[in-house]
Amino acid sequence: MKPYVYVTRKVPEEIYHKLQEQYDVDMWPEEEVQVPRELLLEKAQKADALLTVISDQLDEELFSEAKNLKVVANMAVGYDNVDLDAASKHQIAICNTPDVLTDTTADLTFALLLATARRMIESAEFVKEGKWKSWSPMLLAGTDVHHKKIGIVGMGKIGTVVAKRAAGFDMEIIYHNRSRHEVAEEMLGATYCSFDELLETADFVVCLAPLTEHTRGMFQREQFQKMKKDAIFINASRGAIINEQALYDALVAGEIAAAGLDVFEKEPISADHPLLSLSNVVALPHIGSATKETRMAMMETCCENLDAIFNDRPPKTLVNKNLLSL
Ligand code: GLV
Numbered sequence: 001m002k003p004y005v006y007v008t009r010k011v012p013e014e015i016y017h018k019l020q021e022q023y024d025v026d027m028w029p030e031e032e033v034q035v036p037r038e039l040l041l042e043k044a045q046k047a048d049a050l051l052t053v054i055s056d057q058l059d060e061e062l063f064s065e066a067k068n069l070k071v072v073a074n075m076a077v078g079y080d081n082v083d084l085d086a087a088s089k090h091q092i093a094i095c096n097t098p099d100v101l102t103d104t105t106a107d108l109t110f111a112l113l114l115a116t117a118r119r120m121i122e123s124a125e126f127v128k129e130g131k132w133k134s135w136s137p138m139l140l141a142g143t144d145v146h147h148k149k150i151g152i153v154g155m156g157k158i159g160t161v162v163a164k165r166a167a168g169f170d171m172e173i174i175y176h177n178r179s180r181h182e183v184a185e186e187m188l189g190a191t192y193c194s195f196d197e198l199l200e201t202a203d204f205v206v207c208l209a210p211l212t213e214h215t216r217g218m219f220q221r222e223q224f225q226k227m228k229k230d231a232i233f234i235n236a237s238r239g240a241i242i243n244e245q246a247l248y249d250a251l252v253a254g255e256i257a258a259a260g261l262d263v264f265e266k267e268p269i270s271a272d273h274p275l276l277s278l279s280n281v282v283a284l285p286h287i288g289s290a291t292k293e294t295r296m297a298m299m300e301t302c303c304e305n306l307d308a309i310f311n312d313r314p315p316k317t318l319v320n321k322n323l324l325s326l
Contacts (some may be wrong), residue, residue: 003048003310004068008035008056009075015299023049023305044069049309051302054078055267058094060086068318071309073302077101077158077199077289080211080238081155084320093318095305097158100297101289106161108262109236113150113204116232116260116282142232143203143257146170151202153218154209154237155181162206163188174198177209199226204234211238218241224250230257236288239264247273251281262288 005019007027019025025269028035029038034055035043044050044066052058053160054076063069071093075081077178079096087094115121126132126140150166152159155177163173165183173190175181176198184190199205204229209215219233219242233256235242244265250256254299264273267286275281289298305315314324 002092003070004046005049005051005306006047007039007051007055008040011051011299012296015296015303018118018303019051019306022310029123032187036260049073049306051075051306052081053325054081056081056084058087058260061289063087063090063092066090066092070316071095071306073305075298075302077105078210078238079319080240082319086275088320088322091323093305093309093315093323095302095315095317096319097315100301101294102157102161103295104291105158105236105288108284108290109158109206109208109234110165112236112260112262112282112284113206113232113234113290114145116234116258116280117145117204120221121282122279143232145204148203149174149201150204150206151175151193151198152190153177153198153205154215155184155190156208156210159206159208159234160188161182162208163190171204174202183196189190196226198230199223202230202231204232205235206236207241208237209241211240215241217241219246221246221249225255226255230252232256232260236262239267244273244275250276251275251278258282260284 001025002022005023007025010027010029010031016025019108040056041062044062048068048070050072051076052072058081060083064092069092072147075093075304076098079094082094084094101276119140123140146169149172152163152175155175166173173188173192174193176193176195180192224246247259248262251259260282261285263286276283301317305317309317
């Protein structure tokens with residue numbers, strides 16, 4: 001009998017057919033609507049494997065009832081939607097999709113930085129709304145990116161590649177991370193500094209840290225107040241790292257100049273959220289890794305991880321590596 005795989009979001013036919021060759025595949029058929037929790041729990045009880053997305057909560061309640069579940073292939077590099085301890089306790093392998101999305105996510109992060117600094121969304125809407133009357137010296141004037149100081153919070157793989165893009169814009173690069181990143185220092189001239197020094201001196205504060213118990217709520221009003229008044233804040237990691245009310249208050253009080261956000265505390269952010277009423281906020285619907293090539297590569301990685309588990313090989317991108325020693 002083929003292993004039963006439940007896929008929690010509609011995937012392209014190509015991936016679906018590929019999975020069908022080896023598994024008994026069941027899939028939530030919607031592209032933009034999340035699988036209801038009750039149905040996910042019901043499917044998980046029978047599944048040998050789950051292919052999930054970041055909006056699925058995978059916790060003790062789910063794992064304890066999922067008696068056949070061997071592996072979860074989570075289609076993301078981040079896995080803050082998974083209770084890793086619970087998964088390990090039930091000996092369920094959790095796999096993510098790092099590496100294949102690094103450049104794509106760095107591109108989006110840098111695009112968001114440029115779009116926010118150069119007021120590109122506002123400007124594009126200005127033209128489309130027929131508001132453009134004539135060329136004018138200070139019309140929609142933004143702020144320079146080149147030769148400015150970028151402060152990267154979280155110098156992991158994506159942070160390092162963002163730093164590489166920043167170096168191409170002749171930016172001075174400072175970073176804060178749990179540990180020093182010698183490659184970024186040597187190859188890109190990045191300088192390590194404390195979190196406070198980064199906040200106080202960077203022109204662009206770019207958050208790329210994973211969401212953990214240490215980073216949750218890391219940016220409160222106090223952190224925004226420490227930033228320069230003309231600083232621009234970019235978040236491309238997870239919304240819960242910042243306090244959105246504090247960011248809103250800091251923007252309204254003019255304590256920082258603008259924000260570019262790809263991620264939010266609650267996704268999707270509601271259209272009437274106060275942050276979205278501000279012209280100096282560029283908001284995107286969590287599209288860091290969203291290119292056709294990269295999303296396909298992420299799904300391929302998920303398939304490879306499932307294949308590894310069902311062919312008794314260690315998966316390439318296993319997160320709870322402690323399972324390997326069991
Ligand atoms: C997306 O946010 C990811 O973690 O891949």
